[in-house]
Amino acid sequence: MSAESAPAADASALLRNRGFVGLLGYRVLAMLSYQIVAVTVGWHVYELTRDALALGLIGLAEVIPYFCFALFAGYAVDHLPRRKLGLFACLGLCATTLTLAGVAAGVLPAGFGGFGTLTIYAAIAVNGVVRAFLAPVYMSLFARVLRREQFARGAGVSSVAMQTGLVAGPALGGLLVAWGGKGLAYLVAAGFAAAAALAVVSLRVTEPPLPSERAPVFRSIGEGLRFVFNTQVVLGAQALDMFSVLFGGAVALLPAFIGEVLHAGPEALGLLRAAPAAGAVLVGLYLARRPLQRHAGRVLLVAVAGFGLCIIGFALSRQLWLSALMLMLSGMCDGVSVVLRSTILQLATPDHMRGRVSSINGIFIGSSNELGAFESGVAARLLGLVPSVIFGGCMTLAVVGVTAKLAPKLRRLDLRDLQ
DSSP: OOOOTTHHHHHHHHOOHHHHHHHHHHHHHHHHHHHHHHHHHHHHHHHHHHHHHHHHHHHHHHHHHHHHHHHHHHHHHHHHHHHHHHHHHHHHHHHHHHHHHHHHSSSSOOOBBBBTTTHHHHHHHHHHHHHHHHHHHHHHHHHHSSSSHHHHHHHOOOOOOOOHHHHHHHHHHHHHHHOOOOOHHHHHHHHHHHHHHHHHHHHOOOOOOSSSSSHOOOOHHHHHHHHHOHHHHHHHHHHHHHHHHHHHHOOGGGGIIIIIIIOOHHHHHHHHHHHHHHHHHHHHHHHSSSSTTTTHOOOHHHHHHHHHEEEEEHHHHOSSSHHHHHHHHHHHHHHHHHHHHHHHHHHOOOGGGGGHHHHHHHHHHHHHHHHHHHHHHHHHHHHHHHHHHHHHHHHHHHHHHHHHOOOHHHOOOOOOOOO
16 A cells, blocks of 8 residues: 555545444534534524524523533533443433424423523523533543544544534525425434434444542542643633634624625625634545645644634625635634644543533633623624634634743653653
């Protein structure tokens, strides 16, 4: 076999690994279910209330339970059978989605008393609890179906699958609502959740032996937090991602940019929303074939700096094609960051702590997405639309500089040192 064909052969070997393919199926199917519900429930609530505030409360109803249960979910994944937890999480997702289908069909009431959408919000809250288990189960089983030297390439393949799901899920949800109505969309989402449950329970993987004695919950969670905050490469990678998304996220302001800066129609929103994901898919395909090993820390810092520069370029653009290009390039930089951060987490985390570390990472990333949208809105109100995005890109560059200074181990990181 030639040296040129070796990377392709290695990448295809991952797709012949039934355990890895089954695990990807579990995560993508669960994501499709969640994304279809997210699109459908927004339409559903707005039909019932005609209130924009009610749409904002959907996110709040899910995020609060997620944050409350994330650390406990990580503890459970580290101390209980992982496939069973994944099964119960997917079945919970299926049950709440069927509940929403019942509401859409008029079989179940949408609310009680003066709360006309209480049942819907309760189902979304349960989804938030369920979602807290999905990523820790995936991360802990990822390390059981691949060898350590395959982690970097596996993270690239996983990134492609996740980004594809993020694009396909909302699009499919919108088509289902338009074609067959809310009930059909919910039922399809429930089917995806049931398929995810089947995928995870049928995985051929050996799980580590359960601890003979379970540590107290809060002491065990504290152990996970101490590991993250005392491991410079892990904390640096997570903080870098969190603050770059917090300050550099321009997606929340896209409708305003389209109307006030680019003077385009609503069709431009789909193009600009898809551009970052397209960039992330392209770079994920490349990294699946040629995973990074040398100078990983420097590449991570450069990628996040590139993300900030692309956001500044997007803010300065007055042409739709250039704006889409800047967002696609930002997605490529973010794709490098996601793959490297995932690989660092997998290689640096002890097997018995993967659930807790993954849950902490989920809190970092979840908070940055939610708070980033809030920060973008406040900054736009205070500074103006274009200056606020330029400010965010500059802050991302500042975050890179501070991280490079305060986390020298991350700056000098070579992934081969972790294997």
